[in-house]
Structures are given as structure tokens and as C-alpha cells.
Amino acid sequence: MPEESTDQPSDAITGHMSPEEFRRQGHAAIDWIADYWASLDDLPVRAQVAPGDVRHLLPASAPEDGEPFDAVLADLDRVVVPGLTHWQHPRFFAYFPANSSPAAILGDLLSSGIGAQGMIWATSPAVTEVEQVVLDWLAEALGLPEAFRSDGPGGGVIQDTASTATFTALLSALHRASGGEARRHGVGGAGWRVYGSTQAHSSLVKAAIMAGLGEDAVRTVAVDPATQAMDVDTLHDAVVEDVGAGLRPLLVHVAAGSTSTGAMDDIAAVAEAVRPWGVWVHVDAAWAGVAAVCPEHREHLAGVEAADSFVTNPHKWLLTTFDCSTFWVRDRAALTGALSILPEYLRNAATESGEVVDYRDWHPQLGRRFRAVKLWAVLRTYGLNGLRAHIRSGVDLADHVAGLVAADERFELVTEPALSLVVFRLRAGDEATMAAMEAVNASGEAYLSHTTVEGRAAIRLAVGSWRTTRADVERTWRALQEAAAAQA
Known part of the structure; x- marks a missing residue:
């Protein structure tokens, strides 16, 4: 006789919830989130724990027997919340916002519940086609060129972050410039050169490292001290010098809203400066790009029609839960040529027909x-008018902050406000500037971050949370004024 199986039937596995239990716990989870939001105003914005504090509240090993989900929710309050820096807090101004609006959370929940893999069209056609349509909607709303639409030569895809988008753009540029040789034989000692300003995001260097070019392949271009935008004449001279030295210009990173100061490079001028050499133009508008849903805030994207690729992050300022980085290319052939691999187990009639998009070919994953x-x-529940109102609110609040800075003789603006970002400092110097910022952060009243501009320290205040009001801005400013007075 065959041996009797010792496997437990699936219904004996602990941890599976019945539909009724799932519904009950789901309601409890939503209630927890709503209560968390309601409590944020009274919580310190930055985590008030020391290294190891959270870890020491957790057992060293996972439980042998399952626990009720209620215990997980309880430990969110006991273990997790005290160790959080609250990114959804209305006075979180340290970095660009990471908005997680109610509509986006529910959308993310639905995505998790569906649990589909959208690696190729055939594995879930709706996953691909909804994404294509939604990105066409957003491209139109931002005023992007027709070539970026799904029915044109290019198209859009949702990446996890702008860092991955930059890496993907670099791989596409390599494929185009090498005629496919980089894919087949690697980069070797081809002497490729990548360009970005001193304000370019650090992901450009990381992309060069991951692509096998090495960080020395990235040439840093000086900026205009007043605007912090790339000096286009310096860029042109750098390319000419590199070509003369036998190097191969490959890609230029254009910052349309830099992290440090919100600097806006001149897209059209940069593209024209590198046009003779066929350099790939990648526009990184990770934070500021979504502001273009407002026609009056599109000036920083002037010239985008000359770009080969463009990225902006709805998960920053456009109310969409992380991760959601929207990336478009002018010509998808370079992108899919660089990344398309079709193992036998993914072959299918739809792919072979050439009539569908398989997004597995549009990013490294x-x-x-x-x-x-x-x-x-988000697009459906807010509508474009709701999104425009959100963006305009952030810009208006930043203008109010700039006015408060200008009215206090102890402070000064370092650069002109860039959309919803204000960069300023104490006239008393770096030590006083950093001390005032740290005092506000330590108090828990608000959370700010710093940068250096032309070698001097400055405070960054980035507005953009869906929960931030004028009262939150003014409360933060009062805390800064008190901290400044303490430095006198």
C-alpha cells in the first residue's frame, strides 16, 4: 500500500482568513489608517527613537503558531508608530512629498487584491491596456508631445522610481548609440561619456555604475550660480573637448526641478547644444513634472518635444501612493531593443503577433x-481640476513662505522659489542656519531638510502634502523664528 500522506489539507493551514474574517479585518485596517491620519497633527513629525529602539521591541524569531491579525494592528501602535517619521504629516516639509491620498490607497488595495502579474500582455491584458490608457491620459494632461503616446512611436510605462527610469534611459541610449553592440558585447573600453549638472540627481552616477560605464564616465557640468541651472555653454564646450579626446558622448541628464534647489535646466537649449552628436536627452522632472497639469506651470518643460525620454513621479506631488514613476520615450525601439528577452516559457501568440506591448521589455524587472x-x-476621483487645485495650493503656500522669509530681516532667500520649494537661510551664517533647523526638527513641530548652495548651508521647505494648510506653514515658521531668536 502507498504510504499515507502527512500533508495537511489546505483548510487546516492556520492564517488563512475566511471571506467574513477578511472583511472584518479589512474594515479594522481602514479604521486604523483613518485614526492614524486623525492623530498626525498631535504626533512629532520626525521619529523620536534611537538606533535599535524599534528592533528591541520585536522578538528575535518569528512565532511558531499564527496570531490573530488584531495583534498585528495592536503592534502598529506599540512598535511601529513611535518609530515612524510621518511622511503624511501636514508639517512634513523635509523632502518632496510622498502623497498617499485616500483614493490612491484604495486603488493600491485593489491592485493587491487582484494580485496579477503584468509582465506580458497575455498574463493579464487589462494590466497592460489600462496602464497604456492612463499614461496617455497623463501625457495629454501634462502637455507632453504626441510621440510619447502609446499609439505613436514611443509610449509610457510606470516604473518604480525615477532612479530606475534614469537607468533604463541610459541602457536605451547605449543600445541606440552602439547599434546594439553594447547589448551583445558589453560596453568594454568604448569611452562613453554621460553629462549632468552639479545639481543632477545622484541616480545618474548610480545608473552609470550599474550600466558598467563606471562613475568616471559621468562628467559634471557647472551651473549658473544665480539659478543653479546647467550652464549650456559649458556643456557644449565639455562635449567638444570630449569628442576631441576620442570619447563618445552618450546621454545628457536635464534637471527639470532639481532635488537641492528646484533648479530648472533649459531643456531646449541643452538639446540644441548636444544635437550635432546625437546625444540622448533625458529629462528628469521627478518632482516638478506633475505641476504641468496646470497650464500656467508648464514653462519649466518648454522644449520637452526635443527629449528622448521623460520621467515624473505622481507618487511625489500628484497624490498617488508610492511607487508610481511615469516614464515616457520618444522611440520605443531603442528601449525594447536594449531590454527585450523572450525565454520559451513566455512565448505566446499575442507576443508573436506584434500587436501588443509586453512591459517586461520596458524596464530591468x-x-x-x-x-x-x-x-x-486618482485621475478619476480627483479629476484634472482637482489635481490642478492641489498643485496650485502647494505653489501658493510656498509663495507665502517666501513672503514670510522676505519679511524677516534675519532670513534671506537663497534662490527664487521653485514651484512649491523654498530655499532660504539665516543671514547669521551656516552654524546658525543648521542649529535653527535642527531645533525645529528635534522639537517635533515640523521636519525640514538642508542643502548647500554655492558652498553655504540652506534650509529646504517643500510644500505638497494633501493635508497641509496655511496654518501648518505659519506654525512651522513661528517655530523657525523662535529657533532663530535662540541663536542670537
Whole structure:
């Protein structure tokens, strides 16, 4: 006789919830989130724990027997919340916002519940086609060129972050410039050169490292001290010098809203400066790009029609839960040529027909979740008018901050406000500037970050949370004034 199986039937596995239990716990989870939001105003913005504090509240090993989900929710309050820096807090101004609006959360929940893998069209056609349509909607709303639409030569895809988008753009540029040789034989000692300003995001260097070019392949270009935008004449001279030295210009990174100061490079001028050499123009508008839903805030994207690729992050300022980075290319052939691999187990009639898009070819990852649902939910429930109102509110609040800075003789603006970002400092110097910022952060009243501009320290205040009001801005400013007075 065959041996009796010792496997437990699936219904004996602890941890599986019945539909009724899932519904009950789901309601409890939503209630927890709503209560968390309601409590934020009374919580310190920055985490008030020391290294190891959270870890020491957790057992060293996972439980042998399952626990009720209620215990997980309880430990969120006991273990997790005290160790959080609250990114959804209305006085979180340290970095660009990471908005997680109610509609986006529900969209993300639906995506998790569906649990589909959208690596190729055939594995879930709706995952691909909803994403295509939603990105076409957003491209139109931002005023992007027709070539970026799904029915044109290019198209869009949702990446996890702008860092991955920059890496993907670099791989595409390599494929185009090498005629496919980089894919087949690697980069070797070809002497490729990548360009970005001193304000370019650090992901440009990381992309060069991951692509096998090495960080020395990245040539840093000086900026205009007043605007912090790339000096286009210096860029042109750098390319000419490199070509004369036998190097191969490959890609230029254009910052349309730099992290440090919100600097806006001149897209059209940069593209014209490198045009003779066929350099790939990648526009990084990770934070500021979404502001273009407002026609009056599109000036920083002037010239985008000359770009080969463009990225902006709805998960920053456009109310969409992380991760949702929207990336478009002018010509998808370079992108898919660089990244398309078709193992036998993914072959199918739809792919072979050439009539569908397989998004596995549009980024380094194979697996991909249904990110489009949350962006779809945001676009539909807010509408473009609601999104414009949100962006305009952030810009208005930043203008108010700039006015408060200008009215206090102890402070000065370092650069002109860039959309919803204000960069300023104490006239008393770096030590006083950093001390005032740290005092506000330590108090828990608000959370600010710093940068250096032309060698001097400055405070960054980035507005953009869906929960921030004028009262939050003024409360933060009062805390800064008190901290400044303490430095006198």
C-alpha cells in the first residue's frame, strides 16, 4: 500500500482568513489608517527613537503558531508608530512629498487584491491596456508631445522610481548609440561619456555604475550660480573637448526641478547644444513634472518635444501612493531593443503577433504589479481640476513662505522659489542656519531638510502634502523664528 500522506489539507493551514474574517479585518485596517491620519497633527513629525529602539521591541524569531491579525494592528501602535517619521504629516516639509491620498490607497488595495502579474500582455491584458490608457491620459494632461503616446512611436510605462527610469534611459541610449553592440558585447573600453549638472540627481552616477560605464564616465557640468541651472555653454564646450579626446558622448541628464534647489535646466537649449552628436536627452522632472497639469506651470518643460525620454513621479506631488514613476520615450525601439528577452516559457501568440506591448521589455524587472490602478483611481476621483487645485495650493503656500522669509530681516532667500520649494537661510551664517533647523526638527513641530548652495548651508521647505494648510506653514515658521531668536 502507498504510504499515507502527512500533508495537511489546505483548510487546516492556520492564517488563512475566511471571506467574513477578511472583511472584518479589512474594515479594522481602514479604521486604523483613518485614526492614524486623525492623530498626525498631535504626533512629532520626525521619529523620536534611537538606533535599535524599534528592533528591541520585536522578538528575535518569528512565532511558531499564527496570531490573530488584531495583534498585528495592536503592534502598529506599540512598535511601529513611535518609530515612524510621518511622511503624511501636514508639517512634513523635509523632502518632496510622498502623497498617499485616500483614493490612491484604495486603488493600491485593489491592485493587491487582484494580485496579477503584468509582465506580458497575455498574463493579464487589462494590466497592460489600462496602464497604456492612463499614461496617455497623463501625457495629454501634462502637455507632453504626441510621440510619447502609446499609439505613436514611443509610449509610457510606470516604473518604480525615477532612479530606475534614469537607468533604463541610459541602457536605451547605449543600445541606440552602439547599434546594439553594447547589448551583445558589453560596453568594454568604448569611452562613453554621460553629462549632468552639479545639481543632477545622484541616480545618474548610480545608473552609470550599474550600466558598467563606471562613475568616471559621468562628467559634471557647472551651473549658473544665480539659478543653479546647467550652464549650456559649458556643456557644449565639455562635449567638444570630449569628442576631441576620442570619447563618445552618450546621454545628457536635464534637471527639470532639481532635488537641492528646484533648479530648472533649459531643456531646449541643452538639446540644441548636444544635437550635432546625437546625444540622448533625458529629462528628469521627478518632482516638478506633475505641476504641468496646470497650464500656467508648464514653462519649466518648454522644449520637452526635443527629449528622448521623460520621467515624473505622481507618487511625489500628484497624490498617488508610492511607487508610481511615469516614464515616457520618444522611440520605443531603442528601449525594447536594449531590454527585450523572450525565454520559451513566455512565448505566446499575442507576443508573436506584434500587436501588443509586453512591459517586461520596458524596464530591468520582469515581474510587475498593477500600479496603474492607483493612478487611475486618482485621475478619476480627483479629476484634472482637482489635481490642478492641489498643485496650485502647494505653489501658493510656498509663495507665502517666501513672503514670510522676505519679511524677516534675519532670513534671506537663497534662490527664487521653485514651484512649491523654498530655499532660504539665516543671514547669521551656516552654524546658525543648521542649529535653527535642527531645533525645529528635534522639537517635533515640523521636519525640514538642508542643502548647500554655492558652498553655504540652506534650509529646504517643500510644500505638497494633501493635508497641509496655511496654518501648518505659519506654525512651522513661528517655530523657525523662535529657533532663530535662540541663536542670537
